[in-house]
Amino acid sequence: MKDNFIKSSAIYFIGTLLLRGISFFTLPIYTRLMLPEDYGLYSLFTASLSIVTIFIGLQIQGTVNLSYNSRSEEEFESYVANISIFPFIILLLCLGALVIIPSLINVLQVPSLMYGVMMLVQAFIGVVVSIYTSELIIKKQPKKHLCFSLVFTLLTVLLSVSFVLMMRNQSYFAMVMASTLANTIVFSYIFIKYVKRVNVKSLKQDWLHGLKLSLPLIFHVLSHQVLNVADRFMLAYFKTDIDVAIYSVIYSVGAIVQMIWTSINNAWVPWYFDHLREKCYDLIKVYAKQYIIFFSVGTTLFLLASPEITLVLGGKQYESGIYSVPLIVLAYFFVFLYGFYVNYEFAKEKTTIIPIATLLAAIVNIVLNIYIIPKYGIIGASFTTAVSYFLMLMFHYIVVVKGMKHRDFPDYYMWISIVAIFISMLVTYLAIHHFIIRCILCISIIIVYSLYLYYFVMKRNQLKLMKK
Template identity: 35%
Template sequence: MIRVFSKNKSISRVVILNVFGSFVLQGISLFTAPIFTRLLSPSDYGIVAVYTAWQGLFMLFIGLQTYGSIANARITYEKVIIDAYLSAIMTLGFLSFACILGGCVIWQGPLSSVFGIQRNLVILLPIHSFCVFVVNFYTTKWMQFKDVEKNAIFGVSIAIVSVCLSLVFIYFLPEAKYRGKIYGAAIPQILSACVFLVFLYKKGRCFYNKEYWRYCLKLTIPLIFHGAGGLILSQSDRIMLKKFVGEESVGIYSVGYSLALIISSIWGALNTSWVPFYYEYKKDSNRELILEKAGRYMTLFSVLTMGFLLLAPEVYKIMAPSAYWNGIRLIPLIALAYYFNFLYAFPANHEFFYQKTIYISLGTLVAAGINIGLNFLFIPVYGDIGAAVATVVAFVFLFLFHDVIARYVVRNLEYHFKFYLCGLVSVVCVAILYYFTLSFWYIRWAIAVCLGVFLLLRIIKQKALF
């Protein structure tokens, strides 16, 4: 039976709370980045980045991406059984975790050599990954049911605790500071996951249901391959930089990505706000409302991306000492990659609504293959710039592939978006301007102020973010 959820929470309220939470989280990240880049050497930072890359790989299979089915289950199942559904599919995640943890215990030594990390971190990897999965599962539930207040409070709280613990561990582990950073991130996730699991099973009281497992796996098995491709797109460049260039290059590259994560996090907050309402509009066949709000969404994110690019060099210099400043030239390329990721989400959300996840995984895997191939060609010659260019090209392909699929394969008559070009051209022009005005901060900041005023007036006029 179809579950009809309350729409009493406006999209603007949800977006504001999500974006506010994202800004606070990024504020914490920016405020603490100068501390960590001074406490950790580029080599230490590189080791943390490599650990994070392998953690992303583990998370593809630990959990089986089951939280990817929550959005569709929300509009499929009655409220009285949705909690049972959630607890049942969590069991799938726990079973996959048990298998992977067992493998890590048995082959701890060989995996330590393959991963390039200490033996004790090989055991921590699956545990940490599973707990991050559980946390993501629960926060996805909050977002899909529009409990944005809980999501914002939890996100900020765990970020603050992680920073404090990392600083404490770095102080007490002066000979291996990278371990302090890793332990500080892992412990809050582990404790939170334990609490969430208790609440989930206490409320759902369902460990197994054949129908729920079948429904979930039909949606999420393709997402594992999608996640594999996404991981390659986001992390393979760091692993290959370490192989071809060295850990120091990985550290500098990762700091550049850390700054660009501001725009990625904003997109994540906007997209998680947009999807529940978009699904409701699609379900109601409300074409005009979709086009109106999607156009506003496009304008909002395009202006925010341009503003980020215009302000980024000075923020980067505050964020990291001079040893990392080579990463400044990477920012426009990384931002463009994230912008194409934003564009790709429009057709991908359309495909996901119709449960055509096979196309999502196919596109991501092909894009990942393109990224690996270009990394092999570009990194030995151009280093970190080559890695960034390869990522941009892969995301351009990803967007074009899904746009074609959405228009001509998956219910093409219902896919109406035609407004990409204006925003894309504007962002590309600002990315080019970035390089010509690196020494003229006042020009970039003046343009950024003008864009901010334009966006503010537009929001006031339309009385909504979307």
């Protein structure tokens, strides 16, 4: 089981590097082909899309992991197909409402009815894609997950670049049209797989079961999305679309940290749930400790390299964003840490607790943004994001450790890692214009961590020999 975790982690990690490599290789193309205003408008479109997706699916895709262990293989496959039909009903209702009340496009923040229709279609397909990828993850099929994600990403990139090149003067429309087409092609593949699995007899029962688990999660995910996108809408309101574009680029740079975490977490969650059921708390602590050390080192290296990464991905016109990237990276590091506690809450099906923290953080984020963004702009938005995610971490830490009396994570290492990342941020700011100094620091950290890994592996091998 341990080898399976390491193997799955490696596949997800390599897959994420490939996928993000493709995405971030094309980001400089988009930022150079599109006007900053158009890129800012497309960023607002994707921000609205993320919120609409929640209402289309009512977060029913979040029940896939929770339903796997309580069903047979046949029942689970039928359940997955059945819940995929639910968002289609919501889609039809939303399309009808949009046609009857065209002014709803103002709520969606899009310029015309066509954009609104494409947003709703993408939201529906996004839910179905999420259901399918969640199925692959919980079934521990990382290779299939990688192949599917790789094809989807390449298809989206190919169509997006092609459409933007053909419609340089309408690059905003080109991006929306390309992503809609890519989603539709991918949906056709999933539809063929799922249509034969549908069990009409259990349709109502599966929907009710799914909604019972998913409805409490809506407030969590909705608050989380508000937390992610509120700053962009406020930047557009208080500042300009160019500020939104710059902030979107630096957010994409910081999101590299999140994507690395997501890739490892995809392997961690099934492994953690299995060992939690078996009450292997000591083994979980050992792995969690090494996980925190590894991620802290990786985040530190990323912080030190972030100025160059930002310039490569965004270009000179986005250079002013380099001062905000460390704060976004810090926010995503807090996401990594609170993931330990949220995973436990999910394992115990305490889904009613999770939205409270996210809602409080979203409220704090909005209030702080109202006061800070008008004066400090992009760097102010980045600061409020970091503060909000830290509050979420503290809430989940208190709930699990103090409230649920559960301690299978090395809390001491969590606090040490936070201090280490703060120091890394300070060093990055002090040496932000000194490339050589940051290079020397990166090399030194890699050498020290390599020696630590060597010592750790040798010590583990010695313990194995002693047991034999």
